[in-house]
Amino acid sequence: MSTVEAAGSAAEVMGDGRLRRGGVAWALFEGARNPYVILITIYIFMPYVAGVMIGDPVRGQEIISRWSQYAGWLVMATAPLLGASIDQLGPRKKWLALIVALMVPMMAALWWARPEGDGLSVTTVMILVTAIGLLFAFSEVLHNSLLIRAAGLTGAHKASGLALALGNLTAVIALAFTAWAFALPGKVDWGFVPHAPLFGLDPAAHEPERVVALMAAAIFALGALPLFLFTPDAPRTGVPTLAAFRNGAVQLVRMVATVRRYKDAAIYLVSRMFYVDGMNAILIYAGLYAIGVMKWGALEMLIYGIILSILAVIGGFVARWLDSGLGPKGAVRVEIFMSLLGIIAMLGMAPDRILYFWAYDPAAHAPMWNGPVFRTLPEWIFILIGFSNAVFITAQYASSRTMLTRVTPPDQTGAFFGVYALSGVATGWLGPMMVNWGTKLTQSQQGGFATVTLLLLIGFVGLLFVRGGGRQIG
Numbered sequence: 001m002s003t004v005e006a007a008g009s010a011a012e013v014m015g016d017g018r019l020r021r022g023g024v025a026w027a028l029f030e031g032a033r034n035p036y037v038i039l040i041t042i043y044i045f046m047p048y049v050a051g052v053m054i055g056d057p058v059r060g061q062e063i064i065s066r067w068s069q070y071a072g073w074l075v076m077a078t079a080p081l082l083g084a085s086i087d088q089l090g091p092r093k094k095w096l097a098l099i100v101a102l103m104v105p106m107m108a109a110l111w112w113a114r115p116e117g118d119g120l121s122v123t124t125v126m127i128l129v130t131a132i133g134l135l136f137a138f139s140e141v142l143h144n145s146l147l148i149r150a151a152g153l154t155g156a157h158k159a160s161g162l163a164l165a166l167g168n169l170t171a172v173i174a175l176a177f178t179a180w181a182f183a184l185p186g187k188v189d190w191g192f193v194p195h196a197p198l199f200g201l202d203p204a205a206h207e208p209e210r211v212v213a214l215m216a217a218a219i220f221a222l223g224a225l226p227l228f229l230f231t232p233d234a235p236r237t238g239v240p241t242l243a244a245f246r247n248g249a250v251q252l253v254r255m256v257a258t259v260r261r262y263k264d265a266a267i268y269l270v271s272r273m274f275y276v277d278g279m280n281a282i283l284i285y286a287g288l289y290a291i292g293v294m295k296w297g298a299l300e301m302l303i304y305g306i307i308l309s310i311l312a313v314i315g316g317f318v319a320r321w322l323d324s325g326l327g328p329k330g331a332v333r334v335e336i337f338m339s340l341l342g343i344i345a346m347l348g349m350a351p352d353r354i355l356y357f358w359a360y361d362p363a364a365h366a367p368m369w370n371g372p373v374f375r376t377l378p379e380w381i382f383i384l385i386g387f388s389n390a391v392f393i394t395a396q397y398a399s400s401r402t403m404l405t406r407v408t409p410p411d412q413t414g415a416f417f418g419v420y421a422l423s424g425v426a427t428g429w430l431g432p433m434m435v436n437w438g439t440k441l442t443q444s445q446q447g448g449f450a451t452v453t454l455l456l457l458i459g460f461v462g463l464l465f466v467r468g469g470g471r472q473i474g
Contacts, residue, residue, distance in 0.1 A: 023151030023159040025226035029143055031166025032223020036107060036136070038171035039212040040129070043305035044178070044298065045110060047287040048209040052115045053122050057292025061285065061445050065436035067126040068284070071133040072429020079137045084255065085248025086145045090237040093228055099139045104221045106132050110213035115206050137428075149232045165313075170223070172309045174215055179302040182208035187299065188372050209298050259419050265407045268466045269419060272400055273427045275336050275459025278452045279393045281431030282343055285449065286386065292445045294382055295351055300373045307383065308390045315394025319402075322395065328403035333463055335399060338392040340456045345385050347446050354378050407468045431455060 040046060050060025086092070106128050112119040120128075151159035181198040184190070201207040239247070259266050290296045290304065322331035348356035360378055367375040374380060404420055434455060439448030 019151060019155050019158045019162065021226075022149075022231045023155055024162065025230040026143070026146060026150035027159050027163035027166055028223050029227040029231075030163035031170050032220050033136070033139065033143075034167030035171040035174050035219050036132070036216040038305060038309060039174055039178075039216045040107070040110070041284060042287045043175070043301045044209055044212045044287075045113075046129075047291045047301055048206060048298065049113065049122065049125060050288050051291045052206055052209075053113060053125070057288060058439065058443060058445055061288045061292065061448055062436060062439040063122070063126070064288065065285065065432045065439060065448065067130055068133070068432035069429045069436055071130045072427075072432055074130070074134045075137045075428055078134070079141055080252060081245060081248055082138060083141045083145075083248075084252035085245045086141060087234075088237050088239045088244035088247050089241065090235065090239070090244075091233045092142045092146055093231075093233045096139060096142050096224075097228060099135050099142070100220070100224045103132055103135050103139070104217045106135075107217035107220065108214055111210050113210060113213075143227075146227075146231060146234070149234060168309055168313060170219060172306055174212070174219065175302050175306045175309065178208065178212060178215070179299065179306070182211060183299040183302050184372070206298075255419050262408065264466050264468055265404070267462060268403065268407050271459045271462025271466065272420075273430070273459075274455045274462065275332075276396070276400070277427055277431040278455030278459065279336075279339055279396060280428065281435055281452045281455070282339065282389055282449075283393060284431070285435055286389070289346070289445050289449055290382070293350060294379065296379075300379075303373055304383065304386065308386050311387050312390040312394045315391045315396075316398055318391055319395035319398035323399055323402055328399050328406055329463060329466065329468070331399040332396060332403055333460060335392045335396040336456055336460045336463075339389060339396070340453060340460070342385050342389040342392070343449060343452055343456070346382070346389075347450060349378060349382050349385070351376065351378055354381055407466060 046064055050057050050064060054060040054063060089095070109120070109128060110125065113125045114120070147156050147159060180193060182201050182203075183197075185194045185197045186203070197203060197208060201211060237244070259269060287301055287305075290301065294300075296304070319331060319335075322334055325331075326334065345355060348354075351362065352360050354360050354377065360376070362376045365377065368377060368380055369375065374383065401420075431452065434451035435448040437448075438451035439445065441447060442450075
């Protein structure tokens with residue numbers, strides 16, 4: 001590379017802080033991919049699989065968590081190596097294009113998961129969801145590696161923030177449209193709501209729940225296109241693919257060895273593995289828990305998802321406030337503690353019980369309001385618990401990144417953030433495994449969810465042994 005070319009590349013990477021179309025296109029990709037998690041994994045489709053296709057929320061939670069564990073193992077065995085090899089693989093767009101080309105039809109195929117059993121079987125659905133989960137992790141690694149080229153070092157935080165905002169906004173719009181177009185018609189007499197589900201969808205065949213698969217596929221396909229058109233790709237390296245992966249394996253070992261030399265950072269990263277897996281489990285299985293324990297249907301889950309997706313934005317502001325007042329370590333501990341309180345409170349909820357000890361007879365109390373959903377006090381309290389969880393779990397993601405910068409030497413930050421990112425995908429099986437074991441042993445959703453408290457407790461205790469991360473003075 002000539003001196004002029006090198007200078008041009010350096011200028012491109014540094015940037016001037018402005019968010020141009022390459023950075024916006026990069027953010028759109030993530031904004032279009034994340035609705036799959038909201039629509040399929042958490043609130044609509046997988047609760048439908050558990051409650052309708054499997055027909056038993058307890059058995060559904062056990063089966064879904066078991067397959068999530070399998071997906072986590074596959075990600076653990078492959079994604080860290082991909083991440084460590086990424087800089088030597090050269091151009092990423094061809095790999096991302098292949099992943100999108102595989103993911104979109106797989107997502108759309110979930111539409112044929114019919115309740116009558118004449119479509120996809122439960123096993124086929126779980127195989128598809130597992131494969132999508134693995135490809136989703138690969139897309140995260142490849143997509144994240146293009147951030148600096150898309151927005152430059154000085155604009156990276158803007159593109160990252162825009163991506164998170166777009167993902168949340170797109171999911172809220174998709175949930176709201178699904179409620180308006182398919183779930184509310186025929187259930188409310190509101191002038192702005194259609195009299196019947198649009199496009200002739202049949203609620204008896206659970207088509208309003210299944211159509212989110214087509215929506216997620218379409219959103220991802222359309223939202224991914226700008227990245228391939230406008231986001232700069234990495235240059236060719238000249239390193240053969242197999243050699244890149246061999247070198248990546250060596251680099252992965254070096255990164256882990258670097259972390260081991262710094263005790264506080266190593267303890268922190270291990271602690272984070274536990275508490276972040278616990279918090280992820282709360283998010284992923286909250287929908288399954290709500291349909292089984294609170295007896296909610298598709299409409300309740302849609303409204304619940306909309307409320308929590310909107311209110312979770314507050315978590316970013318909470319993290320900033322806690323980081324300033326307590327320091328990132330104190331902030332993370334508060335966030336873990338509040339999430340722990342939230343799941344303990346959730347375990348004590350039922351349609352006829354509030355926080356373990358307060359019996360509640362819905363027939364003996366007037367409705368909280370005359371709307372189509374959430375008419376009882378236990379439901380309102382359950383939503384408030386979900387609100388608290390959404391806020392503090394979201395805040396944790398922000399505070400945890402800040403915490404890492406406080407316990408690592410500045411000249412080693414790259415290696416530590418490499419392990420930070422790779423450990424996040426490598427241990428994603430832990431939460432599902434705990435939920436699976438707990439559900440299977442106790443034959444209850446509460447028993448499965450109770451195991452998550454152990455992950456949060458281990459993470460909380462581990463932070464007690466980490467020095468640094470306190471409030472900065474001055």
